Amino acid sequence: MSDLTGEGGAAIAVVGMAGRFPGAPDVDRFWRNLRDGTESISQLDDATLRRAGVDPRTLADPHYVRAAATLPGIEEFDADLFGYPPHNAARIDPQHRILLECAWEAVEDAGYPPGAVPGLVGVYAGAGLPSYLIHHLLAGGGTPVDTDDLDLVVGNDKDYLTSRVAYRLGLGGPAVTVQTACSSSLVAVHLAARALLDGDCDVALAGGVAVRLPQRHGYLWRDGSILSVDGRCRPFDAGATGTVFGSGAGVVVLKRLPDAVADGDRVLALVRGSAVTNDGGAKVGYTAPGVDGQARAVATALGLAGVDPATVTAVEAHGTATPLGDPIEVAALTRAFAARTRRTGYCALGSVKSNIGHLDAAAGVAGLIKAILQLRHRQLVPSLHFDKPNPEIDFAATPFFVNTELRDWPATDGPRRIGVSSFGVGGTNAHVVLEEAPAPEARPPAGPGPHLITLSARTPQALELAAGRLADALRAPEPPPLADTAWTLQVGRQSMRYRVALLADSVDAAVEALTAHRRGTGPEAVPEDRRRLVFLFPGEASAYPGMGRDLYDTEPVFRAEVDACVAALPGPLAPHVRELLVGAPTGRPGPEVIRPALFVLEYALVRLLAAWGLTPDTVAGYGAGEITAATVAGTLEPAEALRLAVAQGRLVAQLPPQATMAVDLPEAELAGQLPPAVHLVALDAPERCVVTGPEADVRLLERQLSQLYVRCHRLAAPPAPDPVGVAPLLPGLAAELSDLTPRPPRTWWVSTVSGRPVSADEATEPAHWLRQLGRPVRFADVARQLVEPPGRLLVEVGPGASLASLVGQAADRVPVVATMPAAADRTSGREALMGAVGQLWTAGATPHFEAMHPSGVRRRVALPTYPFQRQRHWIERPAPATAGPATRSDLAGVVADVARAAAETGQVVALRTLLVDLVERLDRLRQATPQTDQTGAGTTRPGRSE
Numbered sequence: 001m002s003d004l005t006g007e008g009g010a011a012i013a014v015v016g017m018a019g020r021f022p023g024a025p026d027v028d029r030f031w032r033n034l035r036d037g038t039e040s041i042s043q044l045d046d047a048t049l050r051r052a053g054v055d056p057r058t059l060a061d062p063h064y065v066r067a068a069a070t071l072p073g074i075e076e077f078d079a080d081l082f083g084y085p086p087h088n089a090a091r092i093d094p095q096h097r098i099l100l101e102c103a104w105e106a107v108e109d110a111g112y113p114p115g116a117v118p119g120l121v122g123v124y125a126g127a128g129l130p131s132y133l134i135h136h137l138l139a140g141g142g143t144p145v146d147t148d149d150l151d152l153v154v155g156n157d158k159d160y161l162t163s164r165v166a167y168r169l170g171l172g173g174p175a176v177t178v179q180t181a182c183s184s185s186l187v188a189v190h191l192a193a194r195a196l197l198d199g200d201c202d203v204a205l206a207g208g209v210a211v212r213l214p215q216r217h218g219y220l221w222r223d224g225s226i227l228s229v230d231g232r233c234r235p236f237d238a239g240a241t242g243t244v245f246g247s248g249a250g251v252v253v254l255k256r257l258p259d260a261v262a263d264g265d266r267v268l269a270l271v272r273g274s275a276v277t278n279d280g281g282a283k284v285g286y287t288a289p290g291v292d293g294q295a296r297a298v299a300t301a302l303g304l305a306g307v308d309p310a311t312v313t314a315v316e317a318h319g320t321a322t323p324l325g326d327p328i329e330v331a332a333l334t335r336a337f338a339a340r341t342r343r344t345g346y347c348a349l350g351s352v353k354s355n356i357g358h359l360d361a362a363a364g365v366a367g368l369i370k371a372i373l374q375l376r377h378r379q380l381v382p383s384l385h386f387d388k389p390n391p392e393i394d395f396a397a398t399p400f401f402v403n404t405e406l407r408d409w410p411a412t413d414g415p416r417r418i419g420v421s422s423f424g425v426g427g428t429n430a431h432v433v434l435e436e437a438p439a440p441e442a443r444p445p446a447g448p449g450p451h452l453i454t455l456s457a458r459t460p461q462a463l464e465l466a467a468g469r470l471a472d473a474l475r476a477p478e479p480p481p482l483a484d485t486a487w488t489l490q491v492g493r494q495s496m497r498y499r500v501a502l503l504a505d506s507v508d509a510a511v512e513a514l515t516a517h518r519r520g521t522g523p524e525a526v527p528e529d530r531r532r533l534v535f536l537f538p539g540e541a542s543a544y545p546g547m548g549r550d551l552y553d554t555e556p557v558f559r560a561e562v563d564a565c566v567a568a569l570p571g572p573l574a575p576h577v578r579e580l581l582v583g584a585p586t587g588r589p590g591p592e593v594i595r596p597a598l599f600v601l602e603y604a605l606v607r608l609l610a611a612w613g614l615t616p617d618t619v620a621g622y623g624a625g626e627i628t629a630a631t632v633a634g635t636l637e638p639a640e641a642l643r644l645a646v647a648q649g650r651l652v653a654q655l656p657p658q659a660t661m662a663v664d665l666p667e668a669e670l671a672g673q674l675p676p677a678v679h680l681v682a683l684d685a686p687e688r689c690v691v692t693g694p695e696a697d698v699r700l701l702e703r704q705l706s707q708l709y710v711r712c713h714r715l716a717a718p719p720a721p722d723p724v725g726v727a728p729l730l731p732g733l734a735a736e737l738s739d740l741t742p743r744p745p746r747t748w749w750v751s752t753v754s755g756r757p758v759s760a761d762e763a764t765e766p767a768h769w770l771r772q773l774g775r776p777v778r779f780a781d782v783a784r785q786l787v788e789p790p791g792r793l794l795v796e797v798g799p800g801a802s803l804a805s806l807v808g809q810a811a812d813r814v815p816v817v818a819t820m821p822a823a824a825d826r827t828s829g830r831e832a833l834m835g836a837v838g839q840l841w842t843a844g845a846t847p848h849f850e851a852m853h854p855s856g857v858r859r860r861v862a863l864p865t866y867p868f869q870r871q872r873h874w875i876e877r878p879a880p881a882t883a884g885p886a887t888r889s890d891l892a893g894v895v896a897d898v899a900r901a902a903a904e905t906g907q908v909v910a911l912r913t914l915l916v917d918l919v920e921r922l923d924r925l926r927q928a929t930p931q932t933d934q935t936g937a938g939t940t941r942p943g944r945s946e
Contacts, residue, residue, distance in 0.1 A: 012193045012271040013260040013437070016110025016253035018102045018865070019369050022069040022246050022356045026105075031373045033355060034381040035406055040356045041069045041244050043231060044218055052216040053879070066218040067231025069246020069357030074098065074211050076870035081458055082168050089873035091137065092155040095127045096164055098249045099209040101868060103165045106205060106251040111266065111492035111860025115170040119202030122173030123162040124192040125251070126184025128210030128360040130156045135213045136877045165205070173201030179361075182318075183276075183424035184208050185250065186364025190274040190430055192254050202259065207251035210360035214877065215247065226322050233358070234385040235319035235351035236326050236393060236402050243320045246357035250365035252372075264487075264859045267437040269372045272417070273305025279427030287425050289325050294332035297429040298419065299339060305433040307417060309337040312347060312433065314380055314409070314418040315400065316367040319351025320358060327392035329421070334398040341399065348403035350383035364422030364430060371418045375436040378409045378416065444857050446483030448554055449505030452834045453513070454489050454841060454849075456496040462867050463498045464518055469864035471514040474507050480861035482507050487858035490849035493866075497525045501838025503831060523842065531793050531844035534786055535616035535632060536807075536816065537602050538798040539623025539777070540594045541719045547799045547820065548581040548601045550829030557611045561604035568642055569596060588717070595624045595649035599641055602628040602798045605819060608833075609797070613848030614840065618792070620750040620782050622803060623682075623720040624648070626772055634746035635763045644769060647736050651729050651773070652721045659698035660715040663689050663705060675701055679724045682777040685809035686784075690715065690777075692722050720777045730770045740766040755781025779803070783810035793843050795819060795836070817843075 017027060023040025024030035033040060044066045046059055058064055077097040079089035089097070103123070107114045133156040154160045158177050166175040174195060178188040185208025192204035221229050227242045234240040260267055277297040279290030302309055318329055330349075337347070352370045359366050374380055386402045389395050395402070409416055416436040423429045455470065457463035470489075473479065480488075482504065500517055504510035551558045562581060566574050577597045579585045588594075602625065609615070621629035624645065631641040660681070663670055667680070670689050674680070678693035678701055691698065702712045744760035751758045753771050755778035762768055786794060787810060794814065796803045800822030807816050819836040821827040827835075837847050 011257040012196055013255050013257045013265065014252050014268045014271065014372055015255050015260050015265040015860075016106045016108075016112075017251065017268065017369055017372065018105035018109055019248070019250035019366065020071060020098060020102060021248040021250070021359070021366060022071060024356075025072070027109075027369060027373070030369065031377070034352070034370060034373065035377075035379065037382045037384060037406070038355065039232075039384055041067055041231060041233065041246070042216075043067055044216060048216060049218065052214060053877075054217055058220070061220060063221045064218055065221050065227070065229065065231045067228070067244055068216060068218060069244055069248075069359075070215045071098075071211065071247035071249075073870065074215065074247065075872050075874035077101070077873050078868040078870050079873055081866075081868065086871075086873055088151065088155070090875050091152060092873075093127075093130050093132050094211045095130070095132075095209045095249075096155065096161055097873075098211065099125060099127070099161060099207070099251070100165055100168055102207065102209070102249045102251045103169060103205050105865040106207075106253050107169065108493065108865040109862060110253040111488045112203075113492055113494045115494055117169075117171065117203055120173040120200075121166075121169075121171035122192060122195050122201035122204040123165045123171055123175045124178055124188035124195070124204060124206045125162050125165070126178040126180070126188055126208040126361040127158050127161050128212065128362075130158065131211065131213040132156065136875050139878050161209075171205070173204070178208075180428035180430075181424035181426055182358070182360055182363050183422040183428050183430045184361040184364070185366075186368060186420065186422035186430040186432060187276050187424075187428060189252065189254070189271070189365065189368060189432060190276050193271050193274055196254060196256050202255070204254045205251055206254060207249065207365040208362040209249035210362045211247045212245055212360070219245075226320060226325075228321065232385055233321045233351075233353045235317065235321045235354050235383060236330070236349065236390055237321070237386045238388045238390055240321035240323060240326060240390060242322050243353055244357040246359055248356065248359040248362045248366060250362055250369050252365065252368065261441065262856075264856065266860050266862060267440070269375050269437055270435040272307055272433045272435045273301045273303070274430065274432040275300035275304060277429045279429070283427070286427075289328045289423055290427060291328050291332045291335065293427055294329060294421070294423060294429050295335040297431040298333055298336035298421065301419070301431040301433050302336065302340075307433055307435075308340060309399070310341040310343055310346075311412060311414055312337075312417045312419050313412065314348040314350070314371070314374065314403075314416075316371045316418060316420045317349055317351045318363075318367075318421045318423045319349075319353050319383075321351070321353065323390065323392075326390050329423070330393045330395075330398060330400060333400065333421075337399045343399055344397065345395070345399070345401050347399045347401070348380050349400040350381065350403050354384035354386075364420070367422060368420050368432065368434075371420045371434050374409065375416055375418060375434060378411075378436075380407050380409045382406055440859065443859065444854070446481065446857075447854070448830060449482075450503040450831050450834060451482050451486035451505065451510075452490065452838050453486055453502040453504060453510055454493070454495075454499070454838065455501075456493065456499040457866070458496045458498070459869055460498050460523065462869050463500060463523065465867035466864070467500065467514045467518050469867060471511050471518075473864050474511050474514075479507050480863065482510060484859050484861045485510070485863060487849075487853055488860045488863055490852070492860055492863075495841070495846065498523050499526060499842040501842050503835055503838065526842075526844040527791060529791050531791055532617040533614060533840075533845065534618040534620070534792050534794045535606065535629070535797045536794060536803045537619070537621035537625030537628040538796060538800065538803050539621070539625050539719050540591060540598055541623075541715065541717045542799040542802055542822070543580070543594050543598050543601075544799060544823035545580055545585045545588075546583060547823075548604070548829070549583075551605070551608070551820075551833065552582045554830050555608055558604045558608045561607045562600055565600040565603065565638065565642060568639055570646065573646065590649075591652040591721075592646070592649040595627075595652070596642060596645040598624050598798070599627050599631075599645045603631060603638060603641070605797050606632055609819070611848075612837065612851050614795075614837070614845060616747060616795070618748040618750065618786065620752065620786065622752055622779050623777050625798060626752055628797075629749055629751075630742070630745070630763070632747065633749040633758075633763075635742045635744070635749070635758075640740060640742075644737065644740070647733060648769070648773060651726065651733050654729060655721055655725050658692045658718065658722060658725075659695040660690065660692045660718040661698050661702060662713045662715055663691060664711040665689060665705075673701065673705065679722050680776045681718060681720045681722060683780045684719075684777075684806045685780050688780075688806070688809060690719055692718050721773060723774050723776060726773050730774055733773070734767070734770055737766045737769060740769075742766065742768070750782050750785050752777045752779050752782050754778065756785065779806055780810055783807045787811040787814045793817065793840060793845060795840065799823070800825075815839075815843075
């Protein structure tokens with residue numbers, strides 16, 4: 001690997017990780033087990049082994065070792081999440097399935113949404129022997145077998161391991177399956193780091209997986225094999241006799257360090273250098289380890305990292321606990337270190353195999369994750385079962401000692417560093433030099449709350465679990481900052497069908513809200529189709545002093561738009577508009593101030609929502625809000641809209657004060673009841689009209705209607721001017737607007753002048769704005785148009801929720817999302833807007849959450865990952881054969897045994913023993929009774945016994 005210096009160079013950052021290991025379903029539990037010195041190699045009793053199908057004759061063999069490093073739940077998989085039908089999922093190697101889930105978790109742990117990680121993402125990983133294929137699918141486990149079956153091949157061949165991850169997670173970088181036996185996953189890390197430095201990808205996933213079947217079986221110990229005689233793995237100990245193979249998986253997420261820092265990633269550790277070598281022929285046998293090759297790997301990694309071995313104070317060794325391998329490994333490490341340091345006894349040595357056994361292709365990444373955890377916690381965990389050293393190792397003459405207790409890891413003159421080794425049968429050696437993460441750069445404090453907590457899942461059950469897990473994480477003694485939690489959830493998780501959004505201004509409030517959600521009713525699923533947004537702009541009756549103050553103080557985009565619009569107003573008017581928006585004026589100003597101020601507020605809010613990715617497909621405005629609707633539709637430029645609002649405001653200000661009243665009657669019934677001086681100004685709902693007129697006439701109408709039991713309600717301000725009163729003033733307005741040049745709308749615009757969509761001809765007539773003042777507001781007709789098509793989300797963009805109430809009268813159960821508080825509300829402007837964004841997201845909108853946070857301010861933090869809803873997808877292996885005629889399944893079984901033994905040992909003596917077993921089975925086969933063919937005729941089928 002090329003230069004990996006941490007100071008401004010091209011160091012590689014580990015930004016996320018996930019794993020499943022014996023005794024540990026996740027990395028957190030893995031750390032607790034390591035810290036507590038827990039051995040996760042299970043000692044199996046005879047009853048368990050018999051239930052697992054172990055032959056009683058095998059159990060009686062004195063060399064049978066009752067131990068296994070098992071991985072619970074390998075039969076289960078969240079097939080629905082990854083889009084696999086059950087019958088397909090059952091035919092996929094569990095190694096592929098487990099790696100896919102680990103990759104998902106690692107990406108989420110890094111704070112990115114699976115399926116939408118920015119940039120090119122590569123995948124590098126290895127897998128073990130496809131024992132599910134051998135023992136279950138090819139052994140007649142209840143499914144037809146056709147070796148030309150493409151699904152069977154793709155589901156089980158190692159070639160498709162990483163490309164499956166790339167396909168299901170939408171990753172466009174290289175997808176490379178790495179097969180170097182036991183060192184596969186650490187070689188994958190090396191290749192991933194190289195790919196990042198070479199520019200092949202921007203993010204890389206690296207790791208490995210191994211699932212050994214059958215799981216809850218022991219093994220026959222044979223002299224000369226690498227397996228432990230008693231089921232204990234004792235690295236570097238005098239009593240070590242070998243290892244115990246097991247199942248597990250791990251994935252790490254890598255990025256170039258400058259990119260990780262710029263993106264606010266949580267850096268777990270640095271890869272300072274790595275190297276891969278092969279022993280070549282300089283060893284006693286193909287499966288034996290070699291000092292030269294291992295020493296070159298360690299020395300090369302140290303050299304490329306630019307690291308003095310004296311500063312590497314721990315090594316996570318390959319450590320298989322074989323009498324031959326352990327001394328060779330220590331000799332190789334000593335040769336590499338001694339070339340540059342003469343210090344002895346300062347570097348802690350350990351092997352995770354003492355805890356979880358040998359995980360085959362996942363062994364290297366298991367050691368890497370253990371090393372990262374030690375760096376993160378600044379503690380060195382015990383290596384188990386070490387009493388006295390292998391007599392072939394003189395630790396006193398080396399830089400190393402075996403660490404047998406949990407101890408604090410003190411820093412020296414520089415950062416803590418640890419080497420990680422993994423060596424494959426056949427001679428491919430890998431070594432990685434890790435360094436603790438640099439201290440994160442200081443960031444500005446979080447902005448004002450509340451913060452928007454978003455959670456989603458594919459099922460209601462998973463959503464409930466996710467809420468519980470998040471609440472538990474926030475109850476921790478040192479919970480992540482709430483602002484960073486909100487950021488990570490918003491930008492680092494997929495948006496799925498079942499959603500919940502919560503507002504909280506403290507960690508305790510977030511926990512309380514999550515707990516309350518779990519007690520509530522379940523959410524409805526978001527429709528699959530895209531949701532279309534409808535923006536509704538309220539009229540001047542909704543305005544109130546200081547209505548934009550909070551957003552002006554907290555949202556730069558909103559503030560910039562307000563400032564630009566106010567600067568474009570006529571000089572004498574500008575300070576009054578600004579005072580109404582962000583000040584605290586006494587009393588209610590006139591329409592000459594309210595109309596332009598309302599436009600400025602609504603337009604600035606539209607621009608803020610657009611910056612957050614929320615733009616309308618349809619617009620409509622009530623009274624003065626129609627000016628904003630026309631502007632958002634593209635018919636008016638903002639400067640033209642301001643000019644129009646100012647002109648209309650001056651005109652309306654000339655009208656005498658009048659009384660205003662809402663009447664709960666349909667328009668047709670009310671028309672015959674109106675006195676001559678009282679006029680209809682708005683049709684708000686099918687059975688709600690608004691009238692205005694002289695106080696005495698309105699009072700008379702109110703008295704008459706109350707006698708008829710018609711509900712009437714006085715309004716403090718008219719929602720629109722009296723159309724009759726304004727008529728004589730319209731010629732002057734027409735002259736003032738004669739040079740207005742409206743354009744056809746680019747967005748569907750439904751006008752409250754006509755109650756229907758505005759045509760291109762209507763939109764381009766300046767006279768439209770005369771009609772808009774001279775006719776009643778027909779909002780009920782508009783609402784009817786807007787609520788009929790399915791899939792629309794109605795958003796009230798302006799103060800309060802008056803239009804939401806009117807839409808509710810036009811149609812049942814049509815929610816309208818309010819974006820700002822009303823005058824009487826105690827909610828802040830930011831809280832109302834954050835709540836609106838949350839409501840829109842839960843209903844299926846897709847806000848750009850990144851734009852809602854200042855660039856470079858927030859950090860991704862570790863949060864619980866997706867709660868997989870796993871189900872059993874498994875084809876059982878055939879029942880163990882009873883004594884009697886041998887079958888082709890017998891032969892398939894012995895072939896599988898040969899393959900496994902070859903992978904584990906490479907020893908001639910073991911192979912010879914198995915071949916003797918094969919001869920015995922063939923003898924039984926020759927003595928087989930004639931078999932009945934499919935027709936039941938009792939004939940012997942030619943060639944079947946062969």
